[in-house]
Amino acid sequence: MEKEVKSKEMQDTANKLCKNIIANVCSYLFTIIELHKIYEKNYNLTVKKRGESYIICYNLLNSKKDKKDIKKDSKNYYEITIRTLKNNRVLVNINIDGYIDNLSLNALSSDLVNMDKVINAIKKLIEKTGKI
């Protein structure tokens, strides 16, 4: 019983971190897209929740029909997936225009430290693309 309660607490901590990351990453992406004008005409930023996992996608679109044709490895496509793992960990996979980074965060660390790690990783990958 005690084990179950502890496991539930650990899961809740990891889920809380997931939600915090979503809000901060979306806000950061929105700012950086607008600041550096990383689009030509249109863009689309999507947050999907699937079970306990979250996916953030950013597409640069020239028209709505492009949405169907976009491929994950193509240019102008960002995908960030965030999911909880066992033992208080949160896994963040970042794919920016084909540049990839994976982070495993400790949900018991401060939110600020974790957020900083994710934002820095995204920033480094966007810098690699030469867009900022």
Add this chain to the structure above:
Amino acid sequence: MLIEIKDGKMANANSLCKLLAKELCNYFYFILAKESEFGYEKEFTITIDFNKLGWDIIYNPNNNNEIGKDLRKISNYICEIYIRPMDDYNSILVTTAIGNFEDRIQLDVNDKEAKNINKVMNSIQSLIDRYKQ
């Protein structure tokens, strides 16, 4: 760039649209993080579309990526927010729809930002309250 900036009026309208889009998205993530306004959803999609007309922000609790008019027929939970500058660039039109409830507010770009943001947040909150009744 939403509006080709030719004068200060356009620049103000552009900047207010951008600010509203960002604030509304943050508000959405906040209420969804609480998971209390719309009820707990196992799955959802929030889409922010930027196009030459303005910003469309859509919260869709269905596992359906198709964004279109027919979505409202699928579920009442869908929340849509459209932010558009008016032709005279003196005001911004914000249309919010939650289920069958709809609200339109016109914002003066010369008003204080905090006042305009507050108007939009209040509009959304009142729709959520009506929706919950």
